[in-house]
Amino acid sequence: MATTATASVDNTIEVPGRRADLVTGNQTYGSITDMVCRIAEEKTPAFWYPAFGASSLVALMFVSLIGYLILVGVGIWGNMNPVFWAWPIVNFVFWVGIGHAGTLISAILYLFRQNWRTSINRAAEAMTIFAVVCAGIFPGIHVGRAWLAFWLTPYPSLNLWMWPQFRSPLLWDVFAVGTYASVSLVFWYMGMIPDLATFRDRAKTKYRRMIYGILSLGWTGSSRHWMRYEKAYMLLAALAAPLVLSVHTVVSFDFAVSQLPGWHTTIFPPYFVAGAIFSGFAMVVTLLVPVRAIFKIEHLITLRHLENMNKIILATGSLVGLAYGTEFFIAWYSQNQYEGFAFINRAFGPYWWAYWTMVTCNVISPQLFWFKKIRTSPFLMVVVSIFVNIGMWFERFVITITSLSRDFLPSSWGYYQPTWVDGLMLFGSFGVFFTLFLLFCRFLPIVAMSEVKGILAIQNHEKHGHGDHGSHH
Amino acid sequence: MPAVLVAVGAVCLLLSVGLCFLNTHEGNRAEGVQFFMHSYLTNYMYCLSFGLGALFFVLVQFLCRAGWSASVRRLAEIMASTLPLMAILFLPIIVMVLMTNSVSLYEWNTDKPEGLIAAKKGFLNGPFFAVRSLVYFLVFIGSAYFVYSNSRRQDESGDAKITLKIQAFSGPLIMLYALAISFASFDWVMSIDADWYSTIFGVIIFAGSMLAFFSLLAISCMLLQRNGKLVKYVTVENYHDIAKFMFGFVMFWAYVSFSQYLLYWYGDIPEETIWYQIRINTDNGWPYIAVILLFCHFVIPFLGLLSRHVRRHRTGLFFWACWLLIAHWIDLSFLILPNAGPVESMFLVGHLLGFIGMVSIFLAMLLLKSINVPLVAVRDPRVPEALSYHNIIV
Numbered sequence: 001m002a003t004t005a006t007a008s009v010d011n012t013i014e015v016p017g018r019r020a021d022l023v024t025g026n027q028t029y030g031s032i033t034d035m036v037c038r039i040a041e042e043k044t045p046a047f048w049y050p051a052f053g054a055s056s057l058v059a060l061m062f063v064s065l066i067g068y069l070i071l072v073g074v075g076i077w078g079n080m081n082p083v084f085w086a087w088p089i090v091n092f093v094f095w096v097g098i099g100h101a102g103t104l105i106s107a108i109l110y111l112f113r114q115n116w117r118t119s120i121n122r123a124a125e126a127m128t129i130f131a132v133v134c135a136g137i138f139p140g141i142h143v144g145r146a147w148l149a150f151w152l153t154p155y156p157s158l159n160l161w162m163w164p165q166f167r168s169p170l171l172w173d174v175f176a177v178g179t180y181a182s183v184s185l186v187f188w189y190m191g192m193i194p195d196l197a198t199f200r201d202r203a204k205t206k207y208r209r210m211i212y213g214i215l216s217l218g219w220t221g222s223s224r225h226w227m228r229y230e231k232a233y234m235l236l237a238a239l240a241a242p243l244v245l246s247v248h249t250v251v252s253f254d255f256a257v258s259q260l261p262g263w264h265t266t267i268f269p270p271y272f273v274a275g276a277i278f279s280g281f282a283m284v285v286t287l288l289v290p291v292r293a294i295f296k297i298e299h300l301i302t303l304r305h306l307e308n309m310n311k312i313i314l315a316t317g318s319l320v321g322l323a324y325g326t327e328f329f330i331a332w333y334s335q336n337q338y339e340g341f342a343f344i345n346r347a348f349g350p351y352w353w354a355y356w357t358m359v360t361c362n363v364i365s366p367q368l369f370w371f372k373k374i375r376t377s378p379f380l381m382v383v384v385s386i387f388v389n390i391g392m393w394f395e396r397f398v399i400t401i402t403s404l405s406r407d408f409l410p411s412s413w414g415y416y417q418p419t420w421v422d423g424l425m426l427f428g429s430f431g432v433f434f435t436l437f438l439l440f441c442r443f444l445p446i447v448a449m450s451e452v453k454g455i456l457a458i459q460n461h462e463k464h465g466h467g468d469h470g471s472h473h
Numbered sequence: 474m475p476a477v478l479v480a481v482g483a484v485c486l487l488l489s490v491g492l493c494f495l496n497t498h499e500g501n502r503a504e505g506v507q508f509f510m511h512s513y514l515t516n517y518m519y520c521l522s523f524g525l526g527a528l529f530f531v532l533v534q535f536l537c538r539a540g541w542s543a544s545v546r547r548l549a550e551i552m553a554s555t556l557p558l559m560a561i562l563f564l565p566i567i568v569m570v571l572m573t574n575s576v577s578l579y580e581w582n583t584d585k586p587e588g589l590i591a592a593k594k595g596f597l598n599g600p601f602f603a604v605r606s607l608v609y610f611l612v613f614i615g616s617a618y619f620v621y622s623n624s625r626r627q628d629e630s631g632d633a634k635i636t637l638k639i640q641a642f643s644g645p646l647i648m649l650y651a652l653a654i655s656f657a658s659f660d661w662v663m664s665i666d667a668d669w670y671s672t673i674f675g676v677i678i679f680a681g682s683m684l685a686f687f688s689l690l691a692i693s694c695m696l697l698q699r700n701g702k703l704v705k706y707v708t709v710e711n712y713h714d715i716a717k718f719m720f721g722f723v724m725f726w727a728y729v730s731f732s733q734y735l736l737y738w739y740g741d742i743p744e745e746t747i748w749y750q751i752r753i754n755t756d757n758g759w760p761y762i763a764v765i766l767l768f769c770h771f772v773i774p775f776l777g778l779l780s781r782h783v784r785r786h787r788t789g790l791f792f793w794a795c796w797l798l799i800a801h802w803i804d805l806s807f808l809i810l811p812n813a814g815p816v817e818s819m820f821l822v823g824h825l826l827g828f829i830g831m832v833s834i835f836l837a838m839l840l841l842k843s844i845n846v847p848l849v850a851v852r853d854p855r856v857p858e859a860l861s862y863h864n865i866i867v
Contacts, residue, residue: 014538016636017854113541245728257739264740267672269732322651326672333596333659334670335589336744370644
């Protein structure tokens, strides 16, 4: 019998030659459908309204601050000479980095036939898109005259007959993030169609049926539909995989093509990508641990799923640590006095506190995941993941602020300090993020039911005397 | 057979020395020595890269509990176990650095370094270089030995716990590996131009090594199957997956190489562009090699391996694997040789002979290591999975 009892089963024990269960509690296709649909069909849980109210208020504050910014100008920020790129860019890179986990889980792990991705990919992809939304806002308002942001689109302006500067990585960013956002959105939505059709078929009210009916694009579940769907999914996964790498690569170019010490180094592209995956997974863990407890889907998002994500956090965190070390070493090895100074200044200059926060949170805290106790304890892994995200925000702060505030000419040095608007805008972007995520949890299938059922089929197949068969995917 | 190969290798290497010595520009011996040392390092790094790639592959397979590769992993373990023998071939370089003040390979290897190199003396000096090289080899050889010996023990006992034991250690070993290969790349290859630096350099060497390893793996499986070995153990699905990794690393190599190029070209700082200056901004032939690399190491194999039919086609895959092995050699030559100064035509013959020599010796090592060894980790609990999975739902 299928159980939905909350006591989670330990499926983290590895027996070589036998694949551990990824769906626990003797589920059936029906019980999986019930478990996931229930979340959107039952009465709105009590916690949802206050949570949604609070986060949408914060989001509203963010929108008001943008209004204030447009009315008054960027002077309300702490941006100054020489730190022209300050918190808006830090926040942009932070959010766009978080937006890497979803598509990595759904595309790259798909290509690697990692079946454990199926329970977590939907929520992770949703989170990705919301993070990219938050990211997109910051460069848009950072240009100062936000109403002219459309100049970034490649067309010759009507009055001046001028094109955007194609040699600028900032423009590449527009393309990279834009492509990534649109492909991720299509990938997310397309993956959801079979599940939306399930919602449609179970809908009890006319409006529900109509809305989910429109969204599911006439899906009938015929084998022809499935064939087309699988083909499209595979193609999109293959297209999305290089995009996961390209976005943060181009973001790193924003910094690395310049000649500024601390920015101009060749390890930046892979190092930024590793950092992005690192922070993205940390955000997925931070969100999914409470989500699986609140909505009682521990049998779908099991400890094994969480443990695997924590291992990826450990691996990418160590990679980031290796990159920090390499940068520091080459700064000395190059014997370039500016490069050397930039790194000494980071660690021991006026922003030493930011640097050591970064190192502690990003390099040391994920090492705790060497201990199985910690990487399988939901509470502790959330603590570590939050530290990781704090660390990754500080990483972007360290890179952006320390390098700009003290460059080649001591006479032009300055000490950057954020204003209250900077702080509230960062806080406000979390409001936007959580508002969108709460809406997602309430109205859309938060677990990819159809894919989890595919895993269940493999799992049952293996159990019934065909133990030697591997994953069929 | 191994003895013959070693003999052939030794003769070729000697001929290579000879050619470099005799055909020097206006009797300038130093030029010949300089070229030979760079050529030796190129060919050495080429053969070493198979072992390095194989070692990483094996460690990652255990770390990720991979099932698909269980049937071909032993071949990788054997390739990684050539590392101790390869270490012997590094001795000439160590001897040169410790015993002489020859700057024919490493310009920092002198008593009176000047300018920036003098400031790096604390790091770039003979004894410290030798100690570091020893540490790198200890890491590589130790990891390879640990995995291989345990895996062989499993051949006899079939104990599944051994898999878990290797898995437990593979995480820390990979961290050591990452540090070792980064710094080994800096020391052994990057420091031939002691002024120049690039933080991504280790990743570039790593990317090439992985590509070379996967190509060699595909070719080894095919040759063994043709000779009646491994017939039931390597399926078209395994080949397909190996080919996917080749395709992936073709892109990854292009990604990291282009990242370095773009950032230095864009920054346009003389200390950094000097490396490209002698490679793509001169009239000595290297610019052509740069273009050949762009097409033969990326564009053409990218298009070639794009198709699933090619990746699953025996002859098609064999062709691209051979292609990439050649491309990898050109890549390493491009990374190392331009620093050797002007290239005489006879030098190139010497370089090619050195290549044949080094590869022969490497093949001899490979054969020695695979004598009387099961070519499949038959009792690995994950072998059944490797033999029964499918890439395509039929």
